[in-house]
Amino acid sequence: MKMHDVWKIYRMGEVEVPALRGVSVEIKKGDFVAIIGASGSGKSTMMNLIGCLDVPSRGSVYLKSQDISKLDESDLASLRGKTIGFIFQQYNLIPSMSAFENVVLPLEFLEYDDREAANRAREILISVGLGDKMHHRPAQLSGGQQQRVSIARSLAGDPEIILADEPTGALDSVAGIEVLNMLHRLWKEQGKTIIMVTHNLNLAKYAHTTIELKDGQITRISENDEVNKK
């Protein structure tokens, strides 16, 4: 994943709000990256660009060495489905569907065979410790459990990259650390690339690379080689 001189300018009527101003960065496959910065510094904007949910106003974003601004909607959607798993602060599960159905959904978009999709969803839900809650609706689950469903959903399509925008933002510290440990394991054991936005500097310590944003610009990139040994 590479960004080259990326600008993102939001237009609000007459006013132009530059959320990202000339961001260039390369995130290597298999890295665990934390993006930190004050509120409004452009962290979510950067995540959306990495996740192909949005396209830059200027500059280019390369995902698996493809320039995403050259891809059309359908290709972007397929790319998202196959290579990226999203974890959101507010879980963003579909309320009318059970945990199981929520996890199967991305596989349906990828046109998995029914049986394969079901097996896979079951396996993953069990691996995040929700084997007994598969047929609960999101409303019947705690915040931590919902976030685990959303982690399970992000893993369903076996993506290379997992994007988590403040995954612990709505959780208490115990549930938050549990989620972080899960992400950490995914990184270490399955070799996934993890990119996480967080406010909490303590949680940022789990990451190998830390990117600091301020007013839409990168002010510091630091690597912590200790983290591997944890």
Place this chain on the structure above:
Amino acid sequence: MKLEKCFMHAFNMALHSKLRSWLTILGIVIGVAAVIAIISMGEGMQQSMTAQLSGLGGDIVTISPGFSRGTGMFVMRGGGGEGGFSGGAQATDKEIVLSRSDLQALKGIPDIALIDTNIRGSVEVSYRGKTGKVSLTGVDQRVWSQITTNKIKSGRMLDSADQNVVVIGGRLASSYFDQPIGINKMITIEGSAFRVVGIVDDQSTNIYMPIQMAYQVIEDKKNGIYDSFVVKIKNEDQLDEVIAKIESKLMVARHVTQKDRDFSVSSSRQFQQTRAEALSSLNAFLVAIAAVSLIVGAVGIANTMFTSVLEKTKEIGIMKAIGARNPDILLIFLFNAGFIGLVGGVIGIILGTILSGFMPALMGNLPLMRGTAIVSLNSIIMALSVSITVGVLAGIIPAYQASKLKPVDALRYE
């Protein structure tokens, strides 16, 4: 996403939708009910019309006293046989009748094969101590059986040699009196006894008897005076010319001109035309109702869909984030709209079927509209396709709008 999955999600979405969104299908329901009513009535009428046409034939012409300069709306006499048409007779002091000289004039027309002479009246009839008043038609028993549209259910038609015998309507025989009247039973008409030789396959209480006897039974009808003539012409193709001939001959015989004409000549074909016209205006009315309702229904569904897209904006964003392509979203919403339409259609068909069951009863007093409604497989298929199509059409714009939502914007939506 595979088609069947899109369909399943659309189905689930419909199942989980709020009651309020179901209310908007009312328009579709009414529209489809109207479509069903139109088609089934149309088919019912069609059947009864062809049945009557084949029975009546295009070669029967009826001459009756009185002439209407109005719209030419002919009304069949209740239950009367012979397709006796009477023009809405002009109000005159003197009663207008047909006479023996008119009959002579008709006999002088070579294109006419048979002439049946009719008189009508109301008579008192009694059977096994019970009495009632019914209408009686005197017919020329030598030709009646060859001209009448009546079918015999049991027994036989009147015959040349008949005198004190009658043929009676189906309802008079079966249920008018406490006990049913069978073949060869004697009934008393205005004090004289008559033997029943035939029962007509209809639901009337009419009595048919040889005209000479009818003159004796019906009080105020004098020999040589007729209420109508029913003639069968030799060549059906010359119907219009023969009618013209009859009219000119009768005008001479009755010493009248086109201006003060006092008789009507009508054919079954004309009657069918009038009836078809009345039917088509009724149909046009129903088509208008159907069209308006379906448009209202479409707007309703479109409205529901717009609301639903708005409510589901966040979900659409989520789906897009986890890999939904635009066509996936488009299809889910289109199927959803089609499904809502389908449900409206099914309810509409049920309602329409019930309604068209009532139609014959509603139309019962309008002899022109006789015929039962028939709800056929065709009309059901037609109604279902209409309702699904309307739903899908109404869903196109909202579904397209949903599919075009940008994932970031949709995800931010609360």
